[in-house]
Amino acid sequence: MLGLLGGSATVGLAGCSALLGDENGDDDSGGSGDYEVSEHADKAQAAWQTVVDNPGPDAEETRNEAYVEIEEAVRDDMVLLPLYHSKGERFWYDYVDIPEHGALGSHHQQFNEVELEGDSELNLLNSSFDELDPIMSTDTASGIVITQLYETLTHYPNGVAEVENQLIEGVETSEDSQTWTFTLKEGVQFHDGQELTADDVVYSFRRLAESEYSERANFILDTPLGLGIEYEEGEDGGVAPDSIGVEAVDDRTVELTLREPNPAVLDILTYDGFAIVPEGIVGDIEGYDGEVDHDEFRTGMANGTGPFQFDGFTPGEEMRVVRNDNYHGTAASVESVHWEINEDPESRFTYAMEQNADVFDIPTSQYDPELIDAEEDDMGREVGTYGPFENDEETNYLAVPELGTYYFAFNVTNVPRPVRQAIAYVVNHEELIQDVLSERGFEAFSFTPPRMWPTGDDGYDQWVDEWPYGVNETDIEGAREVLEETDYTSDDPFEMTAATYESAPEYAEMAELIRQKLGDLPVEINNNSTQFSTLQDRGEDGDLEMYSLGWVWSWPDVAYGHFGFEPKNTNTSEMPNSATGYYLDWQANLDEEA
Amino acid sequence: MSRWGYFFRRLLLSIPVLFLVMTFIFVLLRMGPVDPVAARLGPEATGAEAARMRERLGLNDPLWEQYVDFVTDFLVLDLGQSWVVYADWEVTTIVMNSGPPTLWLGFWAILLPLFIGIPLGFYAGLRPNSWSDYTASVSGILWQAMPNFWLCIILLAVLRQTQGGGWLGFDWYAFGPEIRSITGTPSLDFLSWSNPFGAVPFPTGIDWSALAVDVKLILPPALVLGSASMAAELRIGRTAILETINSNYVETARAKGLKSRAIVWKHVFRNALIPLVPVITNEAFLLIGGSVIVESIFNINGLGRIFFRAMVQGDLPLAGALLFIFTLIIIFLNIVQDFLYTIIDPRVGYER
Numbered sequence: 001m002l003g004l005l006g007g008s009a010t011v012g013l014a015g016c017s018a019l020l021g022d023e024n025g026d027d028d029s030g031g032s033g034d035y036e037v038s039e040h041a042d043k044a045q046a047a048w049q050t051v052v053d054n055p056g057p058d059a060e061e062t063r064n065e066a067y068v069e070i071e072e073a074v075r076d077d078m079v080l081l082p083l084y085h086s087k088g089e090r091f092w093y094d095y096v097d098i099p100e101h102g103a104l105g106s107h108h109q110q111f112n113e114v115e116l117e118g119d120s121e122l123n124l125l126n127s128s129f130d131e132l133d134p135i136m137s138t139d140t141a142s143g144i145v146i147t148q149l150y151e152t153l154t155h156y157p158n159g160v161a162e163v164e165n166q167l168i169e170g171v172e173t174s175e176d177s178q179t180w181t182f183t184l185k186e187g188v189q190f191h192d193g194q195e196l197t198a199d200d201v202v203y204s205f206r207r208l209a210e211s212e213y214s215e216r217a218n219f220i221l222d223t224p225l226g227l228g229i230e231y232e233e234g235e236d237g238g239v240a241p242d243s244i245g246v247e248a249v250d251d252r253t254v255e256l257t258l259r260e261p262n263p264a265v266l267d268i269l270t271y272d273g274f275a276i277v278p279e280g281i282v283g284d285i286e287g288y289d290g291e292v293d294h295d296e297f298r299t300g301m302a303n304g305t306g307p308f309q310f311d312g313f314t315p316g317e318e319m320r321v322v323r324n325d326n327y328h329g330t331a332a333s334v335e336s337v338h339w340e341i342n343e344d345p346e347s348r349f350t351y352a353m354e355q356n357a358d359v360f361d362i363p364t365s366q367y368d369p370e371l372i373d374a375e376e377d378d379m380g381r382e383v384g385t386y387g388p389f390e391n392d393e394e395t396n397y398l399a400v401p402e403l404g405t406y407y408f409a410f411n412v413t414n415v416p417r418p419v420r421q422a423i424a425y426v427v428n429h430e431e432l433i434q435d436v437l438s439e440r441g442f443e444a445f446s447f448t449p450p451r452m453w454p455t456g457d458d459g460y461d462q463w464v465d466e467w468p469y470g471v472n473e474t475d476i477e478g479a480r481e482v483l484e485e486t487d488y489t490s491d492d493p494f495e496m497t498a499a500t501y502e503s504a505p506e507y508a509e510m511a512e513l514i515r516q517k518l519g520d521l522p523v524e525i526n527n528n529s530t531q532f533s534t535l536q537d538r539g540e541d542g543d544l545e546m547y548s549l550g551w552v553w554s555w556p557d558v559a560y561g562h563f564g565f566e567p568k569n570t571n572t573s574e575m576p577n578s579a580t581g582y583y584l585d586w587q588a589n590l591d592e593e594a
Numbered sequence: 595m596s597r598w599g600y601f602f603r604r605l606l607l608s609i610p611v612l613f614l615v616m617t618f619i620f621v622l623l624r625m626g627p628v629d630p631v632a633a634r635l636g637p638e639a640t641g642a643e644a645a646r647m648r649e650r651l652g653l654n655d656p657l658w659e660q661y662v663d664f665v666t667d668f669l670v671l672d673l674g675q676s677w678v679v680y681a682d683w684e685v686t687t688i689v690m691n692s693g694p695p696t697l698w699l700g701f702w703a704i705l706l707p708l709f710i711g712i713p714l715g716f717y718a719g720l721r722p723n724s725w726s727d728y729t730a731s732v733s734g735i736l737w738q739a740m741p742n743f744w745l746c747i748i749l750l751a752v753l754r755q756t757q758g759g760g761w762l763g764f765d766w767y768a769f770g771p772e773i774r775s776i777t778g779t780p781s782l783d784f785l786s787w788s789n790p791f792g793a794v795p796f797p798t799g800i801d802w803s804a805l806a807v808d809v810k811l812i813l814p815p816a817l818v819l820g821s822a823s824m825a826a827e828l829r830i831g832r833t834a835i836l837e838t839i840n841s842n843y844v845e846t847a848r849a850k851g852l853k854s855r856a857i858v859w860k861h862v863f864r865n866a867l868i869p870l871v872p873v874i875t876n877e878a879f880l881l882i883g884g885s886v887i888v889e890s891i892f893n894i895n896g897l898g899r900i901f902f903r904a905m906v907q908g909d910l911p912l913a914g915a916l917l918f919i920f921t922l923i924i925i926f927l928n929i930v931q932d933f934l935y936t937i938i939d940p941r942v943g944y945e946r
Contacts (some may be wrong), residue, residue, distance in 0.1 A: 049689035130680045138635060212650060213682075215635060238646075262810050298682070315680060316692065316895035317779050340778065342893040347777045350750045351893075354757060354767075356775045390755065533908075549939075576644065 035416040035486065041567045041589035048566040052224075053560060055261035056177055060513040063263070064454035067558045068463075068567050070216065071446050075468070078420040079412055079584050080565075084405035084433055084441035085449045086552070090354075090393045091386055095119070099384060102160030103403050103451045107143040108270075109158045109431035112332035116358070125348050125357045126339040130315050133298045134275035135207050135214040143272050148321050148337060150275035150304030151203070153182060154266045159450060160379075161403070161556040163266045165274060167196065177261035184252040190278050191302070191309040197550050198248035203279040203288070205229075205246045209239050209410045211284040213294065216273045218526065220244070222463075223260065224559045225580070227268050230257045246349035265554035283368040307332050317341055319322060319335065353391050369439045369479035372397055388545055401442045402451050403553035405561070408498070408511070411572070413585045414545045419494050419523050423470070423546070425479035426517040430472040436509045443472065445564075452556040474517055488522035495524045496545040501532040507548035541584030542572035547583065604932075605738065608925040613665075616919050619914050620664055624657065628908035630677045651677055665908070668918055674911040681901045685915040695779050696896035699889070700881045702816035704874070707824035712870065715831025719866075720858070722836055726844070730828065738825030745818045746891040750776065753814060771806040777893040780808040815892040819885060823877040830873055834866035841865075867938055875931040879924055 041109050047069035074080050088105055092098055095117040101109050114122055129142035134150050150583045155166040165171075167188060167465025173180045188196040207213075209220045209231065219486045221227040223240065230245030246255030258265070268274075282297045285288025292301065302310035307329065308321035322336045340356065342348050343348055345363030352360035387394030410420045429443040445467050446453065446460070453460040464471060470478060488494045497516070500507035515525040525546070530538075538544050551561055563569065569581035569591050644726035648654050667674055680688050708800070712735075718730040753776050756766045760900045767773055784804035785797040838844060839862055847857050885898030897916060904913035 132682065136681070187793050215643065215647070217646070222642075295682075315683075316900070340893075341895075342777065344890045344893060346750055347891050347893045350754045350777055351775055353754050354775050391757070440912075505803070507668075531628055533632040535634055537629070577642070 008059065021316065035418055036589050037077075037417070038413065038589050038591040041347040041586050044073035044565055044586070045567045045590060047073070048562065051562070054264055057173075057263060060263070061325050062158060063559075066249050067454040067562060068459070069449065070562050071448060071463070072314065073386060074447060075415065077412070077586075077589070078410070078469075079586055080407050080409040080447060081420075081424050082407045082444035082447050083427070083429065084406050084437065085444045086402040086406070086550075087441050088400040088402040089361055089378050089440065090359060090398045090400075093355060093393060093395055096122070096358045096396075098359055100381060100398050101158045101400060102156065102379065102381075103400060103449070104156050104161055104553075105140065105400075105402050106159060107140040108147060108156045110147055110307055111334065111337055112142060112327065112330055113158075115333045115543060119358075120335040122334045122337045123356055123358050124337065124339050125360055126319065127300045127343050128316055128341050130451045131298045132302050132310070133213060133294070133325050134204075134272050134277065134297065135211055138215050139270045145319055145339065146272050147306070149302040149306045150272075150277065151168065151306050151308060152270050152272070152274045152276070156270055163270060163555075171266070176403050177263075178258045180256040180258070180265055181249070181533065182256070184254065186252065186526060188305050188397040189326050190305055191279070191324060191419050193326075194246075194277065194278055196305055197279075198254045199255045199279045202246050202248050203285075204276045205274065205376045206242065207277070207282075208245060208273045209244045210286070212240060213298075214273070216271070217353050219268065219271055219273055221256040223258075223262060224264075224563050227256075228259045228262055230259050258355060264555060264557040267505050271554055275303065286318060297453040308337060315341075341463070354388060355391070355393075364438055364440065366426040367438055367440065372399075372453055374399065397424055401449065401451055403452065403556060404550060405444055405447055405449060406441075406445070406504075406507075406548070406550040407447065408546055409546045409582055409584060410546050410549050411539075411583055411585050413542070413588045414497055416486065416494070418486050419488075419496070420480035421482045422521060422523055423514060424516070425482070426514060426521075427469070428472055428474045428517075431474070432513060433512050436506050436515065445471070447551075447561060449553070452553070452558060454558055476517075476521070477520070479518075479521055483522055486522070490520050490522050491526045493522040495526065497526045497528045499535050499538065499544050499547040500529045501535045501548070502529050502551070503532055504548070505529070511546075511548070513537065540572055540575040542583070542585055544583050549582070569586060595688065601745055604929055608921075609610075611925065612738050612918070614923055615917060616665055616668060616914065617661075618905075619917050620661055620910070623905070623908055623913060624660065628906065630908035631909065632734065633907040633909075634678045634681060636725075641674070645789070655785040664914065673915040676904070676909055676912040677791060678909040679909040679912055685912055686911065689897070689915070689919065692896050692900055695894050696889070696898060697884060698780055698782060698812055699816055699819065699885060699894060700878070703814050703819035703881055703885075704823070704878060706813075706816055707877070708874070711824035711827030713830045715828040716835050716863070716866070718828070719832040719835025723833075725906040729807075731832065732826040732928050734828040735904060738822050742818055742821065743887045743891065745821060745887060746815070749814050749818060750891065770834045771803060771810055773807060776811075776814060778811065780811045782808055784808060787856075815888045815894065819881060819888045823874075825879070827870060828871055831866065831882060834869050835862060838862045838865045864938065868935075871934050871938065872931060875927050875934070878927050 014455050029217040047066040048108060048360040051063050058224070061164050083135040088101070090101070090106060097115040097117075099109070111122055116122060124395075125143060129139060129145070131137060131142055132146060132149065137146050151166050151167060153168045154163050156162065157164055163546060165185075167185055169183045169185050171183070173179065182201075184196060184198060185203070190196065197268075199427040205220060208228070209217055217239075220229050222228060232240040232243035234240035248257045250253050256265070262268075280288045281286070281291050281303060284294055299315060301311055305328065307324055307327045309324045312323045313319045316326050318341055320336055320340045323332045323334065325331060340351060342351060345365065348360070349363055349366050351357050352362070371383070371388075372384065373386070374397055377383050382397070382399040384397050385394050385420075386397035389395065408423070412420075422497050429445070433439055433441045433443060445464050448454070450460045453463070469475065486494070498511035500511055508527055511525060511527050515527065518525065535544070535549075539547065551564075552558055564581035565584075565586070566581060567586040569579050570584040570586040571579045572583055572585050575583075623747050630651065631644050631653065635647060652660065655663075674686060676683045676685055712829040714730050716735070718727040721727050726890055753766045756764055766776065781804070784801045785801040786801065818838055844857060844861055847852075885896060886902045888894070889896040890902070897919075901913060901916045901920075903909070904916065
């Protein structure tokens, strides 16, 4: 087991988490399995199988039904309790005209549509990042910048969850949905004047799959967490050079071959890692020497097709891009975009109050929900004004329900079902969001966010109506009732640890609120806040009981979140190698164990 | 023992210190709970991706082998590449980029207290138990009691509200050289360099307005960072003056008819400085740790902030290199301290 975890480095960690686990080891003596039923896990397993078996474009309805079944199984077995969906907020001064962004987040927005009154440079704040190489980008900070410089075949304009062509004119799929043929747009030029060709696409995709610098190779190789492209394995177990299923048919036609049908291809291709760079620019894959070395490519230059081109980058301090006048789309109105890199909330707020940042966010310490004057639009966004700020300015305000879900989940072999349900009964979503988040979140009753709910808005409303654990109320009686089935009493309660992590302190506060709510019920929660990686390690060891985590969708595909619920994929004894799901050990409840 | 012998003994003693420090940081980061791969790849990475990264960073080698590599690399001054904070960057480049702002901040954080704290302390010491003494002492204690992070935030909030004219029309932004923001990294390009003597660049000119901007930018954070030292120097300076002014040799000097100005400058001042030397050099150590908070709140891209991020994200090569540098600085400062003693007080010597 330790060997599987990845060598000596984790030995210390595993030992450490084993120790932590021992403290609560006596919980198992009760035999929590007594309270488990198999129907829900079986239902989830069957539903996931349906999703996998029906990948075709015509089977969308079948898949959507299966997704709802998975949500039902999760809810009824209460393996995971959704708490809130992320709320992306943005404030901007009146002299800026910036399109409202959608549920996928502002880092998908290209700034060529931004207009400024009385200034030619758009000034923004950003967090620290250290790379402009698309295949190394895993964070939104670099994503925001890379989106201005490089482009992908398809994209989400302004982060609205409807995929559109960016560098392609059209796409055709074969009968079996495994071959995708893309026609590239004509007359697209890189910043250095070269024309975009199919070879550039092949080269860029090969880098994502083969380069040692690639940090998201799984997005092109794996499925369902990626494209699932065809490839041959090399001698060292990696990808054999030039073996992936992408081919330049002619100058403007690219053919993509997948191992199995994948309904989310166009969505996945929007990911930064699939951005097109000119062929041969770096020599990190076989067959290329590289025009520049990788250090230079990572931080010293950029040569994409985006509406802005590289001007200067000082990591930890600032980044500037200037307008690309030969842009194939609408050329930008602003001449340049400047990001001040700043991570301290007070300092960021100061920078914004000085009107050095035109568009900004504000820290919770300076946030007052009373100052918002906004109305909901047809996309569930709150649009309006906020203010006055301390500098007497009133700004525009936008709050977007983003595709992220934050939750408490349970390892079902460590926490019996009645206890899991009791927790769900006592949780009052509205109260948690008000008290802990100062209303900076949206109530979550499902894992899949409402904006991408498989059966639409009406389906989601119905789902909330049917929520059995009390919508926005603390149902102590309901909790008492389910716990009466068990042998736990106030004198001998069920004890469990709620594991949270320090970088997200709100979870610990929520767990504390839940602990207080339980009152004299026979369940006792101990709060334990650790490092994020410790929580991951304990999850993979199957040591967790109740734990907090979040999931953020990089593209709006339900399967991109639901793969983690497939009971056989939640087997912690196979993590982190062959199982990639959430730390639930839900396979234990299956009728016939895997 | 000769001075050189003493010097070399200090230098030799620093080797086990360095070695212990390196071992300590290795144990802390490689066996503690922080995982650099998780920090770098984020929660969306799969196990296979993480395994590839582990292999690339050499985390799959036996622990003792990693330790030997880690230590030998430092011995040959190969500081390596950062793992997480500035992934794959040469540590030397990071230090070259972020070292100067920290030095600039440290320089002013030592200089300001020297020129405010010590004169105030001496002033108070020369007029003991007067109202001016009370005012100086009490405000010194208050100043020291205020925590740095709080001072930073208050200073930001007060200064930013003077924009466009605050109390009595005072506007920090327009006061002196104009600045865009009170936060940010000083550019430090006020010196123009050229290479008249071959490869080594040599400063040939100063851009005074750029220097003024850099000084103005660094004053608020330096004031906060130096606040504790300022108060300490004030109090110790006051006590030192009181002690010397009542000593016999001062009385003798007065008896032989020396002017009080000569007494103060020649006899009191110099002797009162002796207890201040270790205070000042010790504060230089504190600056290294204290700069973490001040650098992040004032958004200065300096070593303190990077060191903190390297520690919490398990960036072993970067944290190790910075600690190595900090240790070198501290050992160096210790030697400077001994040196200063001999200059100020000829009685203190290396000979026993």
